[in-house]
Amino acid sequence: MSAQPIPFGKSAHGLRDSQTFSSSSSVQLPRTLARPEFIEVSPVAIAAAAPELVNVPLDYIRRRLRSEAPQMMAGLSSLAPSHVPSSLPKSHLPPSLSIPLRAPPSRATPTYPTHVLAVSSSKSSHDTQAIMVPVHSLVLAAQCARLPELRTPNTAVSHTLHLPVIPMSVPSPAAFTVLRSFMYDHRLDGVLKALFPVPPSFLANLSHSAVRATMSSGPALHQLSLYLCEASGHNLQTLTTYTAHVKDLWQDMVVLGLFDSELWDTLDLAWDIVLGAMNLAVVMRQ
Structure with missing residues (x-):
């Protein structure tokens, strides 16, 4: 999606409201980055990630996720780093990863992730690698309106976690890690x-x-x-x-x-x- 200049309600730094910024004849930047039309997240995606939350108000779910963030981050920290590859070839992604668990560095009781996203670039056909990003499906389902359903597997947790690997493509995998x-x-x-x-x-x-x-x-x-x-x-x-x-x-x-x-x-x-x-x-x- 390309940025388009749109009217902006204030002036700053010597640029008028609807100007584009040009540092050279080859660089044109929009004065603002347009916001797309709002879309609410899908109740179906919420139900796939957490069936027990069907018909629960979305605001409550999001507040609960914020309050439970320490436990979820402890769950991410519980994954043995040596068994979570930073990247894998897009053409040879396994259906799942088996990851040994370790004691989390925090005192919070861990809530373990549900999937590993294999995130690759949608802008470059030459990028053959996908970065591997463990996630909790409900965190994404409650905040990302354009993602497909991520059904949480019924996996018993012992000393090893078995996580499905889900391919996903975005314009910038590096930016995705910031958003995650x-x-x-x-x-x-x-x-x-x-x-x-x-x-x-x-x-x-x-x-x-x-x-x-x-x-x-x-x-x-x-x-x-x-x-x-x-x-x-x-x-x-x-x-x-x-x-x-x-x-x-x-x-x-x-x-x-x-x-x-x-x-x-x-x-x-x-x-x-x-x-x-x-x-x-x-x-x-x-």
């Missing part, structure tokens, strides 16, 4: 840190309200863009790479149908920051 972390911990600072350098003081206790307040403050946006510009050494190529990180995250969010408002506002903030940094780098070169 967010779907568990809902940390906005983690999302921003994965995209480009951000002042540690800004990331401390970052909340949704702080994100929204920053987006409405020209001086605050300017300071964050200036920090990024200086962190990149005023290098447009480096800043273009950071821009690609944000756009990759946006494309994956669209494909997954991930409509979390906190995440979308953070994405908008990241786009404002990186466009402002590129604008400053261009001005400093003149």
Whole structure:
């Protein structure tokens, strides 16, 4: 899906509302990243992942997932790393993986993952590898409206976990790992840190309200863009790479149908920051 310039409700960093940013004759960036039409997650997908939650309100399910995040993350940490390959050839994916369990590093009682996603790029036919990402099916079913059903297997847990391997393709597997972390911990600072350098003081206790307040403050946006510009050494190529990180995250969010408002506002903030940094780098070169 390609980005299209759309009207934007404020001006910042020297760009008018509906302008595209151009760092050269070959680079055209939209002023904003368009949000797709909202789609609610499928009750059928919820039922496949957790039959006991049929007819349970979705808000309750999401609140429960947030409260149980420590147990689920403990379950992920319980998988013996040596038995979870970081990647496998797309053409030779096993139907399942048998993974020995170890004691989790936290005190939380582990809730074990249900599947391993074999995530590959939908943009590159030359990418022959799929990264292997353990997940809990309910976490994805409750937050991603465009994913197929992931039926939770009835697997007895002993000292080894047997997880089905599910092939999946997204525009950016690297961006998917960022989104997977967010779907568990809902940390906005983690999302921003994965995209480009951000002042540690800004990331401390970052909340949704702080994100929204920053987006409405020209001086605050300017300071964050200036920090990024200086962190990149005023290098447009480096800043273009950071821009690609944000756009990759946006494309994956669209494909997954991930409509979390906190995440979308953070994405908008990241786009404002990186466009402002590129604008400053261009001005400093003149």
